[in-house]
Amino acid sequence: MRYVSTRGESPALDFEGVLLAGLAPDGGLYVPARWPRLSRKSLISLRGKSYAELAAAVLQPYLGSHLDADAFGRLLAETYGGFDHPAVAPLTQLDANDWVMELFHGPTLAFKDMAMQVLGRLLDGALARRGRRATILGATSGDTGAAAVDAFRGRQAIDVFMLHPEGRISAVQRRQMTTAPDANVHNIAIQGTFDDCQALVKALFQEADLRDRLNLAAVNSINWARVMLQIAYYVHAAVALGGPDRPVAFSVPTGNFGDVYAGYAAAMMGLPVAGLVVATNRNDILARFFASGEYRRGEVSATISPSMDIQVASNFERYVFDRVGRDAAELNARMAAFAQLGAFRVEVGNADLFRAASVGEDETRAEIARTHRATGWLPDPHTAVGLAASRIRRGDPAVPMVTLATAHPAKFAEAVTAASGVVPQLPPRYADLMQRPERCTTLPNDVGAVRAHLMAHAALGDRRSAA
Numbered sequence: 333m334r335y336v337s338t339r340g341e342s343p344a345l346d347f348e349g350v351l352l353a354g355l356a357p358d359g360g361l362y363v364p365a366r367w368p369r370l371s372r373k374s375l376i377s378l379r380g381k382s383y384a385e386l387a388a389a390v391l392q393p394y395l396g397s398h399l400d401a402d403a404f405g406r407l408l409a410e411t412y413g414g415f416d417h418p419a420v421a422p423l424t425q426l427d428a429n430d431w432v433m434e435l436f437h438g439p440t441l442a443f444k445d446m447a448m449q450v451l452g453r454l455l456d457g458a459l460a461r462r463g464r465r466a467t468i469l470g471a472t473s474g475d476t477g478a479a480a481v482d483a484f485r486g487r488q489a490i491d492v493f494m495l496h497p498e499g500r501i502s503a504v505q506r507r508q509m510t511t512a513p514d515a516n517v518h519n520i521a522i523q524g525t526f527d528d529c530q531a532l533v534k535a536l537f538q539e540a541d542l543r544d545r546l547n548l549a550a551v552n553s554i555n556w557a558r559v560m561l562q563i564a565y566y567v568h569a570a571v572a573l574g575g576p577d578r579p580v581a582f583s584v585p586t587g588n589f590g591d592v593y594a595g596y597a598a599a600m601m602g603l604p605v606a607g608l609v610v611a612t613n614r615n616d617i618l619a620r621f622f623a624s625g626e627y628r629r630g631e632v633s634a635t636i637s638p639s640m641d642i643q644v645a646s647n648f649e650r651y652v653f654d655r656v657g658r659d660a661a662e663l664n665a666r667m668a669a670f671a672q673l674g675a676f677r678v679e680v681g682n683a684d685l686f687r688a689a690s691v692g693e694d695e696t697r698a699e700i701a702r703t704h705r706a707t708g709w710l711p712d713p714h715t716a717v718g719l720a721a722s723r724i725r726r727g728d729p730a731v732p733m734v735t736l737a738t739a740h741p742a743k744f745a746e747a748v749t750a751a752s753g754v755v756p757q758l759p760p761r762y763a764d765l766m767q768r769p770e771r772c773t774t775l776p777n778d779v780g781a782v783r784a785h786l787m788a789h790a791a792l793g794d795r796r797s798a799a
């Protein structure tokens with residue numbers, strides 16, 4: 333399998349190449365040169381397989397010669413064997429034809445573990461094969477950082493530096509990062525906002541000397557491997573609910589468009605998907621796009637579903653690339669317009685597939701309470717946005733609707749309790765989270781201070797070992 337950059341100015345790469353690169357050198361995102369086909373026969377053959385077996389069978393064509401089917405299957409079985417639920421991504425029925433797919437049974441209680449846990453193993457293996465090390469540098473407002481720290485802690489070939497805004501993430505989110513005892517994990521609390529953290533990371537990635545010396549790597553959702561690994565659970569749910577004989581619809585709590593793009597990829601591969609509801613909170617750039625064909629930047633506002641507080645959806649470029657007929661010149665013109673004017677237009681396309689809805693704060697709180705009252709199942713605020721949107725854009729009631737449950741309610745306990753009166757409990761593995769010792773360095777919002785810290789603490793930054 334070859335991967336091409338959406339901007340058209342970087343050479344095509346194989347899977348291992350895009351795994352290690354993240355973003356393409358021309359600033360584009362990698363996409364597969366063609367979609368592998370999921371035939372009716374191959375979908376039927378997935379019935380009865382475990383989650384790891386199904387994922388290995390569906391995703392193997394994307395890996396090419398990187399790993400053989402047996403090795404990939406073992407890696408997935410080992411990864412998902414560490415999740416809290418034996419079904420990995422269990423489906424819970426809420427109504428006659430309404431389901432939630434629980435994607436929060438991984439180590440940090442959000443769906444990002446589904447891909448990040450595998451990415452940690454894939455990246456470590458690829459670096460070891462090439463005899464290289466890498467330094468992961470990222471900024472987090474909560475979920476991504478926790479997932480990355482857990483996925484990369486203790487890995488031989490990797491150091492992780494994760495910046496978060498001091499005092500501005502929840503105690504559970506902070507402690508999921510700062511209680512990792514491993515020497516290769518470096519938490520940094522920045523005296524500033526999340527935007528300050530992101531600006532620091534961006535500035536450091538632009539320093540060519542530092543980037544090369546530390547072999548800086550990013551693991552945000554633009555990495556193709558993360559998108560790819562999310563395709564599997566759409567197939568898993570569809571097959572469990574009667575696919576390929578019965579099409580299934582999905583409602584996807586959306587921020588960076590990574591998760592719902594994986595659903596689009598599954599449909600492009602041939603999975604019968606009856607609809608994809610793009611569910612956003614009041615940060616509604618994507619809902620506005622699917623209503624109007626205009627993608628226009630807005631102001632970010634803080635909500636009780638903070639992992640979706642995004643106004644520029646980084647994976648959306650992958651979809652736009654298909655909308656302009658995979659013409660890189662057309663894509664570049666749109667991106668230039670967006671950079672200059674904050675907006676562009678493109679044909680919405682896939683009218684039978686995408687539907688979108690924006691859900692406000694009061695509706696989100698009401699949905700948490702309503703779902704709990706009616707079904708006994710307690711959604712987190714992100715999942716509640718998905719559930720509310722699934723009803724606004726329900727479509728044919730005879731089609732099964734699966735809402736992706738992207739976080740465990742205890743991860744956002746304060747908002748959940750305020751909305752429903754119920755206090756969600758952390759799973760047993762976190763019973764002593766609040767007692768564990770924390771490791772974290774506080775630094776000022778200053779690029780020099782962060783650079784010095786990286787050089788002093790990254791294995792590749794140590795001048796003695798480099799000499």
Ligand SMILES: *Cc1c(COP(=O)(O)O)cnc(C)c1O
Binds near residue numbers: 587591
């Ligand atoms: C990251 C995240 C989302 C948004 O996913 P995207 O792939 O960015 O669209 C939704 N819910 C939760 C809980 C998340 O952590």
